[in-house]
Amino acid sequence: MSEQDQASGLRKWASLQRQQQQAEGTVDVAAAEHVPEDTAPLLAPALATVEEPAAMTPPKPKIPLIVVGLPGSGAPQVNKVKARLGQWSRLGRSWAGDPDDWDIRIAMAETSDLAQLRDQYSRWALWISSDADTFAGMFGTLRQLHERGGPRRLLALHEPHLPRQGLLDNLRQAADYYLNMELLVLAR
Numbered sequence: 001m002s003e004q005d006q007a008s009g010l011r012k013w014a015s016l017q018r019q020q021q022q023a024e025g026t027v028d029v030a031a032a033e034h035v036p037e038d039t040a041p042l043l044a045p046a047l048a049t050v051e052e053p054a055a056m057t058p059p060k061p062k063i064p065l066i067v068v069g070l071p072g073s074g075a076p077q078v079n080k081v082k083a084r085l086g087q088w089s090r091l092g093r094s095w096a097g098d099p100d101d102w103d104i105r106i107a108m109a110e111t112s113d114l115a116q117l118r119d120q121y122s123r124w125a126l127w128i129s130s131d132a133d134t135f136a137g138m139f140g141t142l143r144q145l146h147e148r149g150g151p152r153r154l155l156a157l158h159e160p161h162l163p164r165q166g167l168l169d170n171l172r173q174a175a176d177y178y179l180n181m182e183l184l185v186l187a188r
Contacts, residue, residue, distance in 0.1 A: 063097075064103045064123060065104055065105065066151075067081050068107050068145065069126045069157075073106035078104045078106065081102075081125070081157060084158075093186070111148075112148075115148065118149060124150075124153070124155070126141065126142065126155070130159050135170060138171055139174055142175050143179060145181070146179040153181070153184065154181070155184045156185045168185045171183055
């Protein structure tokens with residue numbers, strides 16, 4: 001509302017007050033006085049409240065997580081990883097947080113710039129499937145990471161029904177013994 005509109009509104013209100021008092025037979029001098037234009041800005045803050053827009057908080061930066069061991073890349077693979085992080089979050093793992101807080105990046109162990117990626121990103125994971133040939137495939141991926149200067153520490157991302165005994169422990173022990181790599185396997 002502009003200042004002129006506010007002054008005009010005040011004049012109309014004063015005029016209405018005068019008319020009501022004249023109808024009753026008494027005239028209040030103060031109410032009958034004309035409201036000067038220069039006092040309207042002094043009254044404006046009390047009469048009109050201006051709402052300021054809510055402060056916009058900048059978006060929270062996403063946490064990059066480089067995942068190796070997935071066949072191919074794209075949205076379906078990223079969704080697999082996010083689903084697993086969501087399961088851990090629901091199990092009370094506070095570090096997993098909201099799966100949408102993660103910037104999931106799929107990398108191939110064969111990539112030539114693996115050492116540069118390792119220097120750039122600190123969080124790495126190995127996706128472990130549960131098919132019959134998993135051990136050989138995953139150990140081969142770990143060996144390529146080792147040979148190409150990849151990370152020495154990775155989180156084991158695996159399907160929830162995969163038991164720790166057997167495949168997961170064997171991979172963890174082989175990575176440690178043969179490649180001097182740490183594969184972090186989380187217990188349920």
